Amino acid sequence: MHGYELRKELATKLGTIRAAISYGTLYPTLKRLQTAGWIGAAETPDSEIIPPLTSRRGRVVYKITAEGKERFADLLAQAGPETYDDAGFGVHFAFFSRTDRATRLRILEGRRRRIEERREGLRDVLARASDRLDAYTLELQRHGLDACEREVRWLEELITNERSGRSPAGDTPPEDPRPHQDRP
Amino acid sequence: MHGYELRKELATKLGTIRAAISYGTLYPTLKRLQTAGWIGAAETPDSEIIPPLTSRRGRVVYKITAEGKERFADLLAQAGPETYDDAGFGVHFAFFSRTDRATRLRILEGRRRRIEERREGLRDVLARASDRLDAYTLELQRHGLDACEREVRWLEELITNERSGRSPAGDTPPEDPRPHQDRP
DNA sequence: TGACGATGTATCGGGCCGATACATCGTGCG
């Protein structure tokens, strides 16, 4: 894909997780990835055979390299504290079909622990500081607590499915070189 | 309050909205606010009458100025596109008891419109691109869509309450100079 | 007495965003 297309694709894939990546991040990052050798760049798509009549706009098409695929798989499989953040977890989850079941379970459980901690913190606040906070702030905490409880239930459902083999993807992720299509 | 205390207080007040503000933001921002004249600084709290035996740690206590209160009220009352972001809306909502009903309604309705747009975008993706995305990505979209629908219902409840006068706060916000207590 | 965690102020490098610039393409409208 070229940059603009990748941006749109990511925005769709990540949905509510985060807004579209900015141009100030997109293009410098593509250059860094190219310098690192994880992606390769070509000036024009292969399908573009007929020479342009007018001077063609510079359109750079990127493609992941073998080394890039390895690094990407490593990144998806590794789980640290930032993996359980809202942003980090969302990105990992969006690419779950590229990981194995053990990794998925590890990340889902880490995320659940993180949300449970947040939930306990909110319950603490509501129990201890409810007389110190105004009604709107309390309503905000209640709403946040409700969201935590819902997410924990969602995560537990996903964990149960993974354990029982009813997960959306099998254990071995499909090698899928085609863009625009994650699962045929 | 001093910086460290303010940081904790904000973290409690904002709850799930965002993590605690970083030190790299906190202290430079306090300086900027002081330079702008919106807050004043004193080396030691007034209650600290007894001179310290050992050399006392530098502890700066800040207090909002009259000009700062004006600017703060302005900031809370103004509503732009970033007011309806997750972060912006959360901050505004956490200080709703400092605003009037008209402002609250304007912000709640703007936020609702924003979430409705996001909801429609997600429905579009689920309707149009469901065959192009893998099962985990679809699950992510469904979860996000569910969160949108819940938030819209929550906002509508709040809007109804505001309109009918059953809002948590009255129309005139209380002038409350005491720290640690938003509503007695 | 000494370790440890909470309290407290402060800075630095790096990453990301919003704004902006510039150019092409397709489409619809007068």
Add this chain to the structure above:
DNA sequence: CGCACGATGTATCGGCCCGATACATCGTCA
């Protein structure tokens, strides 16, 4: 027919914010 406008596309810049780090004090517990 021309032209405006929005989508497509690449690129850069200033500024804000975060994570890491440094340094020091305080209370507590072993």
